[in-house]
Amino acid sequence: xxxxxxxxxxxxxxxxxxxxxxxxxAGVYLAEYANPKVAATIRFTADIxxxxxxxxxxxxxxxxxxxxxxxYSTISGGVALAIIMVPVVARTAEESLRLVPASxxxxxxSSRHHPLAAVIGVVIPGAMTGIITGIMLxxxxxxxxxxxxxxxxxxxxxxVQGLLKPIGSLSLLIYHYALSPYKSQQQQAWAGAxxxxxLVLGISIIVRWVSNRKQF
Numbered sequence: 416x417x418x419x420x421x422x423x424x425x426x427x428x429x430x431x432x433x434x435x436x437x438x439x440x441a442g443v444y445l446a447e448y449a450n451p452k453v454a455a456t457i458r459f460t461a462d463i464x465x466x467x468x469x470x471x472x473x474x475x476x477x478x479x480x481x482x483x484x485x486x487y488s489t490i491s492g493g494v495a496l497a498i499i500m501v502p503v504v505a506r507t508a509e510e511s512l513r514l515v516p517a518s519x520x521x522x523x524x525s526s527r528h529h530p531l532a533a534v535i536g537v538v539i540p541g542a543m544t545g546i547i548t549g550i551m552l553x554x555x556x557x558x559x560x561x562x563x564x565x566x567x568x569x570x571x572x573x574x575v576q577g578l579l580k581p582i583g584s585l586s587l588l589i590y591h592y593a594l595s596p597y598k599s600q601q602q603q604a605w606a607g608a609x610x611x612x613x614l615v616l617g618i619s620i621i622v623r624w625v626s627n628r629k630q631f
Contacts, residue, residue: 416607418574422489422583423614425575426568427558429493434500435550441501442508442546447534458509461502472498473566481567489575489582492568496557503556507549511542547622555615561586585611 441461445454472495480491515538522537539546564570570587571580585607592604 416585416588416603416610418572419583419585419588419607420610420614421575422568422571423558423585423611425489425582426492426496426564426584427554429489429578430496430500430557431550431554433493433497434504434553437497438501438504438553439508439546441505442512443534443539445505445509446512447538458506461505464498464502465506468562469495469499469560470562470566473563476563477566484579486579487567487569487581488579489568490578492564492582492584495563495567496560499560499563500553500557503553504549507552508542508546511545511549512538514545515541551619551622554618558615558618559586559611561590565590585614 441457445457449457476491476495476498480494481487484491519537519541520533564584564587568584568587569581570591571583575582589604589607589611592600592607595601595604
């Protein structure tokens with residue numbers, strides 16, 4: 416399962432690289448700068464995206480990327496996972512930032528003499544625990560997704576061949592082997608599910624450890 420493990424890590428990393436900046440910026444904008452009408456529209460859109468079935472996201476990315484490129488690819492799989500990840504990160508970041516006391520904002524503005532500097536230096540660090548929790552929720556969700564990858568990354572037994580080529584993942588291996596009539600492949604599907612759980616748990620522990628070190 417080495418190729419599938421590497422494929423899962425690459426797809427999750429690629430989706431996170433795309434989704435985290437967009438989601439965090441959207442959360443900061445909603446919490447600090449958006450007027451009520453614009454904020455309500457963005458929240459409504461994010462809630463709709465969160466409610467979409469992953470297979471719909473896969474079909475959408477298939478239409479806008481796979482068909483024009485005439486190939487399944489790693490990059491299209493990462494984009495599909497990023498679309499699933501963005502609304503989760505944005506909404507959790509917004510709620511975490513809103514929980515920061517107004518007194519901290521005022522103190523940050525008075526000490527840094529600029530609202531943006533106060534947001535970056537005081538408000539965001541104050542909400543970091545909640546933001547990291549939201550990121551981990553999003554990572555845990557996309558790490559186990561199968562449906563969008565069937566339409567985008569497709570799966571491959573040949574390892575990592577580049578961003579423009581198909582790639583395997585643990586979730587795809589579990590899906591295909593769980594349907595297999597062969598007992599050995601069914602056992603590998605169970606092993607893949609176990610590895611996926613361990614992978615998500617390990618990422619969660621590492622991120623928590625890093626965030627606790629930064630707090631002190």
